[in-house]
Amino acid sequence: KPYPFYLAYQLDQELEELGDIHEWQIERKYDGIRGQIIVRDHQLFVWSRGEDLITEKFPEFSELVHLLPQGTVLDGEILPMKNNLPLPFHVMQTRIGRKNVSRKNLQEAPLVMMCYDLLELHGKDMRSQPLQTRREELEKLIDEVSKKTANTSLLISPVLNCSNWEEVEKERNRSRDFLCEGLM
Numbered sequence: 001k002p003y004p005f006y007l008a009y010q011l012d013q014e015l016e017e018l019g020d021i022h023e024w025q026i027e028r029k030y031d032g033i034r035g036q037i038i039v040r041d042h043q044l045f046v047w048s049r050g051e052d053l054i055t056e057k058f059p060e061f062s063e064l065v066h067l068l069p070q071g072t073v074l075d076g077e078i079l080p081m082k083n084n085l086p087l088p089f090h091v092m093q094t095r096i097g098r099k100n101v102s103r104k105n106l107q108e109a110p111l112v113m114m115c116y117d118l119l120e121l122h123g124k125d126m127r128s129q130p131l132q133t134r135r136e137e138l139e140k141l142i143d144e145v146s147k148k149t150a151n152t153s154l155l156i157s158p159v160l161n162c163s164n165w166e167e168v169e170k171e172r173n174r175s176r177d178f179l180c181e182g183l184m
Contacts, residue, residue, distance in 0.1 A: 002036040002047035003073060003119050003127070008184040015165040025131060026160040026168055028180040030114050031089045032079030033096075037061060037113055038120075039068045046078075059101055060111055060153045067145045071123030074138075076115040076157065086179040114157050115142065135159075 008029055018024065034049040044065035046055045055061075058078065068074075080087035091109045095101055118126055118138040126134050142156050160183070162168045172183045 002038065002051060003075070005034060005036075005049040005075075007034070007049065008182075010182075015168055018165075021162060021164055021168070025135070026162055026171070027116065027157045027184055028160070028175065028178055029182045029184045030077040030079050030086060030157070031179060031181050032077040032086075032092065032114070035076065035078045035113065036119070037064060037068075037072075037074045037076075039065055039070060039072045040123075042070065044068075057096060057098075057101065058111055060106065060151075061113065063149065063151050064145070064153065067148055067151070068141070069122050071120055072141070073118070073120035074113060074115050074154070075117040075119050076113045078111055078113055080109045081112045081114075081155075082110060088179060112153050112155050114155050116157050 033054075035054070036047045038045040038047065042065065044055065044062060045053060046058050046061055048054050078092075079089075080091040087109070092111065095105050095109050095111075098105065115138060117131075118134045118141065120126055121137055121141070126137065129137075139156060142154050145154055146152070160168075160171055162171060168183065175182050
């Protein structure tokens with residue numbers, strides 16, 4: 001089973017009320033399927049936030065069972081991406097309802113996991129660790145995977161370096177330029 005999903009909700013207060021900007025990590029809110037990739041017992045599982053097991057829909061992740069350490073849980077957004085650019089959500093929908101994903105489907109709608117967080121590593125629950133620690137471990141893990149293979153199905157969600165809340169607001173207003181729903 002996946003860990004509980006912590007979802008992003010619309011902010012109901014002014015940005016300045018959140019306090020010091022440097023105590024926050026700002027990332028894009030991508031428009032895809034929220035999911036977790038789990039590697040346990042030499043098997044790979046992909047779960048949706050609705051706790052549906054959707055592994056067979058995403059064959060591009062199957063190689064990760066050999067690349068990620070046993071006892072790994074990645075949290076992120078599954079989304080279509082080509083040439084390092086997100087594609088509209090409807091591109092992914094061309095694959096979701098299919099019983100069998102063809103080679104043509106894989107080429108027309110290649111999917112990635114844009115990783116937000118590392119929830120478990122080597123069987124150790126990481127959720128009590130500070131976000132910065134989890135982020136550093138996630139970066140190392142994805143770097144190690146990229147060195148082992150040409151498989152680019154795992155990406156890490158870039159952190160936006162904003163020095164004040166006005167910059168955050170400007171980035172939020174540009175979200176659609178990146179086919180994103182906003183920021184988190």
